[in-house]
Amino acid sequence: MAFKAGQNKGRTSRIVDAEGSTAIRFDNVSLRYGTGPDVLQDISFYLDPGSFHFLTGQSGAGKTSLLSLLYLARRPTQGSVQMFGRDVSSAPRDALPALRRRIGVVFQEFRLLDHLSTLDNVALPLRVAGVSEAEIQRHVPELLGWVGLSRHLHATPPTLSGGQKQRVAIARAVINRPDLLVADEPTGSVDDRTATRLMHLFMELNRLGTTVLIATHNEGLVRKFPFERLHLEGGQVSVLPPLAGWAAGDGLFAGGNPLADLEDL
Numbered sequence: 001m002a003f004k005a006g007q008n009k010g011r012t013s014r015i016v017d018a019e020g021s022t023a024i025r026f027d028n029v030s031l032r033y034g035t036g037p038d039v040l041q042d043i044s045f046y047l048d049p050g051s052f053h054f055l056t057g058q059s060g061a062g063k064t065s066l067l068s069l070l071y072l073a074r075r076p077t078q079g080s081v082q083m084f085g086r087d088v089s090s091a092p093r094d095a096l097p098a099l100r101r102r103i104g105v106v107f108q109e110f111r112l113l114d115h116l117s118t119l120d121n122v123a124l125p126l127r128v129a130g131v132s133e134a135e136i137q138r139h140v141p142e143l144l145g146w147v148g149l150s151r152h153l154h155a156t157p158p159t160l161s162g163g164q165k166q167r168v169a170i171a172r173a174v175i176n177r178p179d180l181l182v183a184d185e186p187t188g189s190v191d192d193r194t195a196t197r198l199m200h201l202f203m204e205l206n207r208l209g210t211t212v213l214i215a216t217h218n219e220g221l222v223r224k225f226p227f228e229r230l231h232l233e234g235g236q237v238s239v240l241p242p243l244a245g246w247a248a249g250d251g252l253f254a255g256g257n258p259l260a261d262l263e264d265l
């Protein structure tokens with residue numbers, strides 16, 4: 001599959017594996033809002049480059065807060081966050097836009113631009129990166145087809161259902177094949193069958209080298225896929241083993257490309 005257009009050239013200084021993905025390291029990170037209590041309390045963890053994790057925890061446990069540190073919307077109150085081979089928590093403000101372009105984000109509330117079409121929303125990261133219009137017209141409809149939105153290329157977000165908007169948001173997050181994908185409840189507005197198919201899209205992205213972290217309340221999904229869980233509780237984090245009882249390659253993809261039937265959505 002080729003849902004990006006030549007974006008990996010000229011990148012340097014990362015903790016990388018052979019695929020060009022990134023490692024994540026939190027050291028003694030705390031986060032609080034204003035004068036409130038610590039939402040994250042002195043947490044430390046390391047995620048391998050090219051890994052795939054679920055982020056779990058009850059409502060209010062701090063999942064969105066942790067993701068906001070990863071997509072560089074906030075800095076920790078204490079501690080350091082290492083990504084792309086550097087301490088991003090102390091990176092100068094003018095370094096942040098370039099770092100953010102390497103991160104795909106699916107926001108819980110989608111954050112689509114209502115005045116732009118589906119196609120133009122998804123094309124945004126490519127346009128920012130200077131990808132040619134010809135490539136955009138080739139790649140964006142292809143990806144929107146994979147997520148089942150071929151018939152909605154020119155629709156604007158206010159005319160779409162919640163599940164359709166969610167798939168536009170997912171397409172926008174993955175189109176540029178980011179080094180890191182963080183997704184906040186990315187299957188919260190779709191049915192189980194579509195959720196499973198979207199997981200296949202994330203897994204395909206991961207296979208191509210992207211480090212993936214998916215926050216979810218959907219225990220059925222967590223039980224279905226064999227990924228470790230970064231679990232938040234009481235401001236603390238633990239890395240827990242997969243809930244699914246099968247190993248990657250055991251048969252989920254038997255019969256070919258898992259993305260092949262996404263067009264039927």
Ligand SMILES: Nc1ncnc2c1ncn2[C@@H]1O[C@H](COP(=O)(O)OP(=O)(O)OP(=O)(O)O)[C@@H](O)[C@H]1O
Pocket residue numbers: 033036039057058059060061062063064065066
């Ligand atoms: N902007 C903010 N200002 C003040 N408090 C906040 C802010 N954002 C989150 N919080 C608080 O931080 C805590 C963690 O919230 P967060 O949204 O990170 O949890 P969550 O695990 O993502 O929850 P959910 O599963 O319901 O989305 C909550 O107590 C919440 O009220």
